Amino acid sequence: MSDFLNDKRFAGIEKFPQKLWLSSPTMHGDEQHWVDEAIRTNWVSTVGANINEVEKQIAEYVGVKYAVALSAGTAALHLATKLAGEKLYGQARPNAGTLQGRRVFCSDMTFDASINPVAYEDGEAIFIDTEPDTWNMSPQALEKAFELYPDTRLVVVAHLYGTPGKIEEIKAICDMHGALIVEDAAESLGAKYKLNGRWVETGTLGNYNCISFNGNKVITGSAGGMFLTDSLEDANKARKWSTQSRENAPWYQHEEIGYNYRMSNIIAGIVRGQIPYLDEHIAQKRAIWERYEKGLADLPVKMNPWDREKSEPNFWLSCLIIDEDAMAPQVRGEQNYLYKSEPGKSSPQEILDALAAFNAEGRPIWKPMHMQPIYRTHPFVTVEGNGRGRSNAYIAGSGVDVGADIFRRGLCLPSDNKMTAEQQERVIEIIHRCFL
Numbered sequence: 034m035s036d037f038l039n040d041k042r043f044a045g046i047e048k049f050p051q052k053l054w055l056s057s058p059t060m061h062g063d064e065q066h067w068v069d070e071a072i073r074t075n076w077v078s079t080v081g082a083n084i085n086e087v088e089k090q091i092a093e094y095v096g097v098k099y100a101v102a103l104s105a106g107t108a109a110l111h112l113a114t115k116l117a118g119e120k121l122y123g124q125a126r127p128n129a130g131t132l133q134g135r136r137v138f139c140s141d142m143t144f145d146a147s148i149n150p151v152a153y154e155d156g157e158a159i160f161i162d163t164e165p166d167t168w169n170m171s172p173q174a175l176e177k178a179f180e181l182y183p184d185t186r187l188v189v190v191a192h193l194y195g196t197p198g199k200i201e202e203i204k205a206i207c208d209m210h211g212a213l214i215v216e217d218a219a220e221s222l223g224a225k226y227k228l229n230g231r232w233v234e235t236g237t238l239g240n241y242n243c244i245s246f247n248g249n250k251v252i253t254g255s256a257g258g259m260f261l262t263d264s265l266e267d268a269n270k271a272r273k274w275s276t277q278s279r280e281n282a283p284w285y286q287h288e289e290i291g292y293n294y295r296m297s298n299i300i301a302g303i304v305r306g307q308i309p310y311l312d313e314h315i316a317q318k319r320a321i322w323e324r325y326e327k328g329l330a331d332l333p334v335k336m337n338p339w340d341r342e343k344s345e346p347n348f349w350l351s352c353l354i355i356d357e358d359a360m361a362p363q364v365r366g367e368q369n370y371l372y373k374s375e376p377g378k379s380s381p382q383e384i385l386d387a388l389a390a391f392n393a394e395g396r397p398i399w400k401p402m403h404m405q406p407i408y409r410t411h412p413f414v415t416v417e418g419n420g421r422g423r424s425n426a427y428i429a430g431s432g433v434d435v436g437a438d439i440f441r442r443g444l445c446l447p448s449d450n451k452m453t454a455e456q457q458e459r460v461i462e463i464i465h466r467c468f469l
């Protein structure tokens with residue numbers, strides 16, 4: 034890494050005395066009250082008033098009939114995926130997943146927690162390339178995937194960085210093929226989408242919907258997540274599975290495999306204290322995105338895009354992508370990287386290193402799942418069809434791979450809602466200096 038603090042390009046810029054985070058928890062005081070209340074009343078367990086209250090309040094906010102509070106977004110995604118598997122293919126034996134031998138179409142550029150539950154349930158994830166307009170699942174690539182694998186009946190779709198994807202198109206394609214949707218709204222709580230002319234929240238758009246209260250999310254419980262649904266049967270099943278699948282018997286009786294996935298009443302106390310501030314956090318995140326858009330307008334970069342007619346992101350993370358002709362050389366191996374500085378150009382790794390040198394935290398774009406070592410043998414579908422093995426020693430392939438391109442040229446910027454305008458101006462200045 035270069036010595037950014039002594040590099041002439043960065044002369045006059047001071048290091049942040051306190052680290053500027055990508056996205057850290059923002060406590061307000063109410064959290065302490067509800068946690069104390071749980072302890073005072075001795076509801077220090079996976080039952081209690083905080084859990085009941087957060088389930089009620091989030092269901093009301095998002096506009097679903099039922100919310101089931103769980104230990105993590107990942108737990109919600111697992112139960113959602115299992116519910117879908119059981120609905121489509123029936124109950125599995127205790128030692129097998131509900132998706133055994135089945136294919137599932139999955140968002141490709143996302144956190145692996147979105148799609149790992151497909152593997153927990155013994156299914157095979159087929160990765161669907163990303164579109165450049167919202168950085169989410171490409172409906173065209175999804176159509177190609179149904180041409181290649183017409184028997185597929187499940188799609189797992191995430192809203193990247195709080196920006197709703199092209200859900201209307203994706204739903205229409207799924208309806209045409211009789212496929213169900215697991216919606217991963219872990220990053221997008223509070224984001225809105227215009228579905229068939231009506232504004233609705235993300236977290237209501239799939240057949241099975243999930244959110245997260247992980248420490249870096251727009252509101253947090255330190256951990257935690259929820260399964261959201263309009264189906265009482267699915268809500269009850271998720272609740273049962275999450276509490277070790279106890280039957281209604283005087284002793285511990287089990288007809289099904291269970292999990293210890295329920296949210297604790299202490300965690301729920303933190304979430305309960307955060308809910309009143311959700312809209313405020315979103316407004317702060319939006320202001321950050323807008324300041325970046327303005328402050329970086331004169332550079333050869335673009336902000337992460339969103340559909341201004343059909344969506345209102347929650348602006349969880351602000352990101353940028355460098356124009357191709359302003360990309361300085363950068364190579365990434367499996368665990369390390371190299372880059373070169375060139376006048377008028379920069380690269381995500383250079384910008385991330387420069388930010389880190391000045392004590393600010395950015396992050397690479399989620400490395401697409403089809404590029405991950407664990408999933409390299411899984412199919413990947415682009416707008417051109419099969420995205421694997423399109424070139425060989427004799428024929429040059431077109432190499433369309435939108436996700437790989439955004440990963441190569443993009444990065445997540447410090448997006449903490451406590452960042453002041455002055456601090457953000459300094460971040461913007463550091464990015465400008467990278468292009469000198």
Ligand SMILES: Cc1ncc(COP(=O)(O)O)c(C=O)c1O
Nearest residue numbers: 105106107144146147219245247
């Ligand atoms: C897109 C996405 N899906 C799933 C998860 C998993 O949520 P959790 O950390 O609550 O398990 C996260 C974040 O952590 C995420 O960003």
